[in-house]
Amino acid sequence: KQEVTQIPAALSVPEGENLVLNCSFTDSAIYNLQWFRQDPGKGLTSLLLIQSSQREQTSGRLNASLDKSSGRSTLYIAASQPGDSATYLCATSGNNDMRFGAGTRLTVKP
Amino acid sequence: GAVVSQHPSRVICKSGTSVKIECRSLDFQATTMFWYRQFPKKSLMLMATSNEGSKATYEQGVEKDKFLINHASLTLSTLTVTSAHPEDSSFYICSARDLYASYEQYFGPGTRLTVT
Numbered sequence: 001k002q003e004v005t006q007i008p009a010a011l012s013v014p015e016g017e018n019l020v021l022n023c024s025f026t027d028s029a030i031y032n033l034q035w036f037r038q039d040p041g042k043g044l045t046s047l048l049l050i051q052s053s054q055r056e057q058t059s060g061r062l063n064a065s066l067d068k069s070s071g072r073s074t075l076y077i078a079a080s081q082p083g084d085s086a087t088y089l090c091a092t093s094g095n096n097d098m099r100f101g102a103g104t105r106l107t108v109k110p
Numbered sequence: 111g112a113v114v115s116q117h118p119s120r121v122i123c124k125s126g127t128s129v130k131i132e133c134r135s136l137d138f139q140a141t142t143m144f145w146y147r148q149f150p151k152k153s154l155m156l157m158a159t160s161n162e163g164s165k166a167t168y169e170q171g172v173e174k175d176k177f178l179i180n181h182a183s184l185t186l187s188t189l190t191v192t193s194a195h196p197e198d199s200s201f202y203i204c205s206a207r208d209l210y211a212s213y214e215q216y217f218g219p220g221t222r223l224t225v226t
Contacts, residue, residue, distance in 0.1 A: 032214070043203055043219035044154075089153060098144065098205070098215055102153040 002027045002092055006101035013080055014109050021075040021104045023090035028068045030092040035064050035075050038087045038103070047088075048075070080108045112138045114206050116218035123194055123225055130190045131221045133204030140206035143187040144215065145179060148201040160187045194225040 003026045013019050023033070032051045036044040048057045048064040050073070056065040063076040073090055087103040113136040123129050133143055141162050146154040158179050160166045166179035176198075178190040187206075191198050201222055205215040 034215075036217075041201075041222070044217040046217070049214060091154075093215065097156055097159060099156070100146075100153045105151075 002030075002094055002099040004090060004092055004099050004101040006088075006090060006104050008104055009102065010105040010107075012107040012109065015080060015082055017080050017108075018076070018078050019080055019106070021077070021088050021090075021106070023073040023075070023101055025071045025073075025092050025099075027092075027094070028071050030068065030094055032093045033064075033066050033073050034091050034093065034098075035062075035073075036089040036091065038089060040087075044089065077106075080106075082108045082110050084108050112136075112206075112208055112216040114140075114204065114216045114218040116202075116204055116221050118221060119219060120222045121224070123223070125195055125225055126193055128190055128192045129194055129223060130188055131202055131204075131223070133187045133189070133206065133218050135185045135206040135208075135216070138206075138208045138210075138216075139184040140187075140208065141184060142207040143181055144205045144207075145177075145187075145189050146203045146205070148203060148220075150201075154203060157189075191223065194223075196225045199223055199225045 005024045007022045034049045035047045050066040061078040066073045087105045089103045091098045091100045115134045117132045143160045145157045157172045158166045158168045160181040168174045181187040203220040205217045
């Protein structure tokens with residue numbers, strides 16, 4: 001059964017700093033990996049989806065990488081802003097389900 | 111982009127009553143829908159996978175008689191929490207998989223259930 005782990009569980013940085021969130025998974029037989037953002041009490045906002053055949057995806061200040069063989073993905077956020085404060089979840093898609101990590105709670109201080 | 115809606119967004123009910131939550135794919139057909147539960151400051155836990163026209167597949171530890179799932183059409187799945195108890199209070203999120211986009215899931219905005 002797929003297990004997804006995210007490190008760190010919480011992260012606090014000053015505004016403007018670049019940062020990296022980590023995600024690891026135990027079963028490399030995935031179809032894709034997705035990064036989400038979740039604000040308190042809200043649903044999920046999809047940020048980036050990386051297909052299993054891809055190595056990275058970029059959107060604005062966000063860059064996500066995928067190394068399937070080692071079971072790792074990173075989400076890089078450049079020039080962080082207070083509005084980036086949220087919980088970031090990574091999730092892998094397998095044959096018929098999606099497994100989530102516990103998330104990284106990010107706080108960007110002005 | 112693909113949109114998934116949930117109704118209601120918030121519901122408060124008394125212990126012992128049943129609550130139905132709807133999940134709809136608004137602009138695409140979804141042969142498969144998923145129901146998740148999220149406790150405060152925790153990640154999403156898959157409860158069940160719902161395939162249109164067939165019985166749902168429940169994850170280990172999820173009571174199928176308590177969490178009734180119906181997926182009667184390609185655009186609608188419902189989750190009914192029967193005989194609700196305070197410990198059922200949680201955030202419930204559904205997702206739908208596009209029939210023509212294999213493994214990408216689109217998520218609903220979630221339903222906050224509070225059982226008093």
